[in-house]
Amino acid sequence: MKYFRIVLVLLVTSLISAFCLSLVSSLAKARIENNEKAAIERAIYVVAPAAKKVEEKLTAGKTIYKLYDGQGNLIGYAFLAKGYGYQGEIKIICGLDKNLEKILGIEIIASSETPGLGAHINDNWFKKQFRGIKVLPRIVYSKRKSRQDNEIQAVSGATISSRSVVEILNKEITKVRKILQP
Amino acid sequence: MKEIFLIFIGAVLVNNFVLSYFLGICPFLGVSNRLESSLGMGMAVTFVMSLAAAITWLFYYLILVRFHIEFLEYVVFILVIASLVQIVEMFIKKYSPPLYQALGIYLPLITTNCAILGLALFMVLRQYNFVQSVIFGFATGLGFMLVLVAMAGIREEMDFSDIPAAFKGAPIVLITAGILALAFMGFSGLISG
Amino acid sequence: MSKKTIFLAGLWREHPNLRQLLGMCPTLAITTSVRNGFAMGTAVLFVLVFSSFMVALIKRLIPHQVRIAVYTIIIATFVTIADITLKAFFPQISRALGPYVPLIVVNCIILGRAEAFASRNSVGNSVLDALGMSLGFMWGLMAIGAVREILGRGTIFGFRLGIIHFRPWIIMLLPAGAFFALGFVVAFMNFLDRQRRFKT
Numbered sequence: 001m002k003y004f005r006i007v008l009v010l011l012v013t014s015l016i017s018a019f020c021l022s023l024v025s026s027l028a029k030a031r032i033e034n035n036e037k038a039a040i041e042r043a044i045y046v047v048a049p050a051a052k053k054v055e056e057k058l059t060a061g062k063t064i065y066k067l068y069d070g071q072g073n074l075i076g077y078a079f080l081a082k083g084y085g086y087q088g089e090i091k092i093i094c095g096l097d098k099n100l101e102k103i104l105g106i107e108i109i110a111s112s113e114t115p116g117l118g119a120h121i122n123d124n125w126f127k128k129q130f131r132g133i134k135v136l137p138r139i140v141y142s143k144r145k146s147r148q149d150n151e152i153q154a155v156s157g158a159t160i161s162s163r164s165v166v167e168i169l170n171k172e173i174t175k176v177r178k179i180l181q182p
Numbered sequence: 183m184k185e186i187f188l189i190f191i192g193a194v195l196v197n198n199f200v201l202s203y204f205l206g207i208c209p210f211l212g213v214s215n216r217l218e219s220s221l222g223m224g225m226a227v228t229f230v231m232s233l234a235a236a237i238t239w240l241f242y243y244l245i246l247v248r249f250h251i252e253f254l255e256y257v258v259f260i261l262v263i264a265s266l267v268q269i270v271e272m273f274i275k276k277y278s279p280p281l282y283q284a285l286g287i288y289l290p291l292i293t294t295n296c297a298i299l300g301l302a303l304f305m306v307l308r309q310y311n312f313v314q315s316v317i318f319g320f321a322t323g324l325g326f327m328l329v330l331v332a333m334a335g336i337r338e339e340m341d342f343s344d345i346p347a348a349f350k351g352a353p354i355v356l357i358t359a360g361i362l363a364l365a366f367m368g369f370s371g372l373i374s375g
Numbered sequence: 376m377s378k379k380t381i382f383l384a385g386l387w388r389e390h391p392n393l394r395q396l397l398g399m400c401p402t403l404a405i406t407t408s409v410r411n412g413f414a415m416g417t418a419v420l421f422v423l424v425f426s427s428f429m430v431a432l433i434k435r436l437i438p439h440q441v442r443i444a445v446y447t448i449i450i451a452t453f454v455t456i457a458d459i460t461l462k463a464f465f466p467q468i469s470r471a472l473g474p475y476v477p478l479i480v481v482n483c484i485i486l487g488r489a490e491a492f493a494s495r496n497s498v499g500n501s502v503l504d505a506l507g508m509s510l511g512f513m514w515g516l517m518a519i520g521a522v523r524e525i526l527g528r529g530t531i532f533g534f535r536l537g538i539i540h541f542r543p544w545i546i547m548l549l550p551a552g553a554f555f556a557l558g559f560v561v562a563f564m565n566f567l568d569r570q571r572r573f574k575t
Contacts, residue, residue, distance in 0.1 A: 006438050013445050017257055017452040024456050025253035028463040035466045086370070087197075110470065115407060116527070116545035160370075202550050207399035208483060253459070256477045257451040264447065296400045296481045303474045346562075347569060352396055353562035360554030367551065 043093035043107040044078045051075060060179045067095065067104075074098050077180065081172035085164035088112035090121075094169055096135070100177050103139075106130045106169065118161030126155060126162075130169075135177075138170045186317050189310070193321035195369040199297050200329045201362060206297035210330060211355055213291075220334035223291075224327025228320060230270060230292055231301055234263055235319025238302040239312055259302045267292050297326060332362060381500055385507030392515040393564050397483040401475045402516060403553040409532045412520030414468045416513025418461065418476055422453045423485050423512075424505040430493040431501035446489045447480075454480045484508060522556045523547045 044054055044065055051067040058064075065078040076098050082091040090111045095104030106127055113119045120126060133139060134150040141154045141162050154162035199205045206227075213223045241262055246252050271289045275282045292298060301322050305315045336358055345354050385391060392402045401419075405411045429449050437445050458476045461469040469476070479485065488508055493501040521531060527547030529536055546552045 002438070006441050009437055010441055010444060013448050014257075017448050018251075018254060020452060021253050021257070021455050022251070024459050028459045031463040032459075032466075035463070039466075112470075112473070115548040116543065204400045204403040204550070204553065205478075207403065208397070211396065211399070253455060256455050256458070256480055257448060260447055260451050260480050261444070264444070296478050299481050300400075300474065300478060303477055307474065348562045348566040349558075350565075353558045353565065356554045356558030356561065360551045360558065363549075363551035363554055364546075367549070 039109050040080065040093060043109050044095070046107045047078055047093055047095035047105040048076060051078075054078070062175065062179055064176060064179070076104050077176065078104075079172065079176055081168050082110075083164065083168035083171065085111060085113050085121075085168075086118050086158070086160040087114055090161075090164060090168060092165065092168060094172065096173065096176065100173075100180060101134060101136060103130045103133045103135060103169075106165075108165075113158070113161045118155070118158040120155040120158060121161050121165055123155075126152075129153065135170075135173050139166050139173075141166045186314060189314055189318050190321040193318055194325040194328060195366065198325045198329060198366055199300065199322050200326055201359065201366045203300065204296075205300040206295050206326050209291050209295055210326075210333065210359070211352060213330065215334065215337050217331065217334045217338060220330040221327070224323070224330050226289055227292060227295070227297070227326050228323025230267060230289070231298060231319040231323035231326075232316055233270070233319075234266055234298050235301060235305060235315045236312070237266060238262055239305060239310075239315045242302075242306055255306065259299060263298050263302070297322065329362065333359065336362075378500065378503055382503045382507040385504065385509070385511035386514070387511070389508075389511075390515060390564075391484045391508050391512045393518075393561055395484075396561070397487060398512060399557075400478055401482065402519060403550070403557060404475050405472055406516055406520040406523055406553065406556070407527070407548050408524045408530075409517050409520040411471055412516030412518075413513065414465075415472055415475065416509065416516050418457045418472070419479055419482065419484070419512055420506070420509035421457050422450065422479055423488060423509045424502060425453050426450045426485055427488055427493040427501040427505035428498060430489045431496060431498040434494050442494065443486070443490070446486060446494075450485050450489070451480045484512060519553075519556050519560055522560065523552055526556075527552060 041054070044067070045051065048067050050069055052070045053068040053072070055066040055068070056063060057066060062079065066074060067076045067078055069075050076096050077100070078093055078095045080091060081094050082089060084090070088111065090113070091109045093107045093109055095106070096102070097104055108122050108127065111119070111122060113121060129146070129152040130139075132149075133152060136150065138150070140148070140151050141159075142151055143154055143156070143159065146153050152162075152166070193199070197203065200207065200210050209223060209227075213219050238259055241258055242252075242255065246254060246258060267289055271282075274289075301319055305318060310318055333355070337355065340354065340358070349357075389395060392398045398419075401415050405415050426446070426449050430446055454477060457479070458469070461472070461476060488501075488505060492504045496504070525531055525536065526544045529538065529541055529543045544552070547556060
């Protein structure tokens with residue numbers, strides 16, 4: 001009898017817990033997905049202010065956003081690139097021009113790099129560097145001022161974070177180029 | 183192969199659970215005053231962590247994900263971990279009394295050890311596969327043991343020092359841990375690229 | 376024990392993180408700013424108050440042998456609710472606190488209060504105790520957060536302090552700084568204790 005009571009209490013507690021959680025989870029699910037979408041959308045408009053219309057397309061398993069200006073001309077593409085930095089995951093929205101040769105801009109939507117050091121990748125000066133950067137053959141970084149048109153300057157004292165951003169971008173850009181220009 | 187090596191070095195040195203993520207501080211403060219108990223606790227933790235990594239991985243991917251009930255992650259993980267520790271303790275008690283004498287008392291402490299739950303959570307966040315998870319668990323345990331033993335060595339020496347009254351006990355251990363953390367920061371260049 | 380005593384215990388005399396040294400993980404991990412401390416404190420308050428409430432409510436129905444398991448399920452449930460709520464309505468805070476929100480499940484304070492207090496006291500007193508403990512925990516977090524934010528960033532709650540010629544000690548925002556900050560604050564509390572003891 002005692003065992004029955006023990007099992008019953010455990011079972012009831014677990015069931016009530018599972019029920020409450022499934023309720024809360026389903027209520028919040030839509031909201032959480034919207035938050036993600038909103039963050040990405042905001043970032044796209046930061047990356048390509050000239051874009052007036054954004055069209056989302058799922059191609060070969062990758063979500064690519066086509067960007068159009070006010071007159072309906074294609075100005076480029078945007079997509080999410082993510083990977084690991086020095087400390088945690090970095091998520092970047094990257095915009096490419098319509099020829100897939102230059103970057104329109106980048107915006108970092110998630111990162112947890114070291115405050116005061118790697119966290120500087122979120123600074124405007126660092127992100128602005130990427131505007132107009134050539135992506136071929138690949139983006140490179142250097143510790144001094146950049147001299148080539150595919151080179152950016154790393155954050156001093158945060159080479160790993162800077163390098164991670166560059167690597168994440170290179171990897172994703174290669175992938176996107178393959179999808180859009182087979 | 184390289185990935186596994188990186189995970190291993192990462193967990194033991196670069197992103198040590200105690201010194202970088204502050205997981206396992208309670209036992210760290212409590213048990214690190216003697217070298218032997220630190221070794222015992224370290225081994226118990228390493229063993230349980232490896233096992234816990236494997237079992238929570240199975241529970242997560244074979245049950246929670248399969249049935250789309252990921253929101254039960256925290257409830258299921260903590261119950262699995264608590265049960266696992268309980269079972270391990272009974273097992274050791276029955277089949278190896280000398281081992282139980284050495285390690286047994288630390289096992290109940292391990293359940294509320296943030297490190298095990300932290301391990302399971304990170305494993306899911308980083309989407310490690312089964313093998314990577316077990317290696318991660320094992321390496322994390324080793325890292326924990328490393329820091330625990332280092333701290334025990336230091337504390338046994340400190341017993342002979344004249345520590346200001348307000349700092350006796352936890353404060354001086356915390357400050358020492360801070361210095362250890364500083365030292366471990368030097369490892370961060372190890373896994374670059 | 377008067378209601379006032381119960382409530383005030385957690386705020387100083389039996390302070391959860393600065394005296395009992397429980398809940399160290401979040402105290403060290405997220406206290407890089409006062410705001411984070413406040414956010415985590417609020418999450419813990421929600422979980423502690425509701426868990427203590429539930430445990431005190433159903434304490435007579437739970438067989439002794441499974442009480443820890445049942446308390447754990449209750450706590451984990453409220454932690455999941457807190458985590459989902461943060462992710463949905465305060466995504467920035469959720470990202471700042473990261474995996475330390477689910478780690479509230481193993482925060483010794485909550486299970487500790489459930490076992491030591493809520494399981495043997497009335498619902499009203501248990502809620503008071505929970506409130507006292509969580510507010511104590513919160514100010515503890517904010518105190519450490521203040522030390523680390525002022526020294527490490529030169530701001531408090533986001534506002535620049537404008538102390539000229541002060542270059543922030545970034546180390547305070549790193550793990551090592553967390554240990555130092557906590558070590559010195561606890562030492563300070565010990566110091567205050569000894570002063571009080573020697574005066575009386």
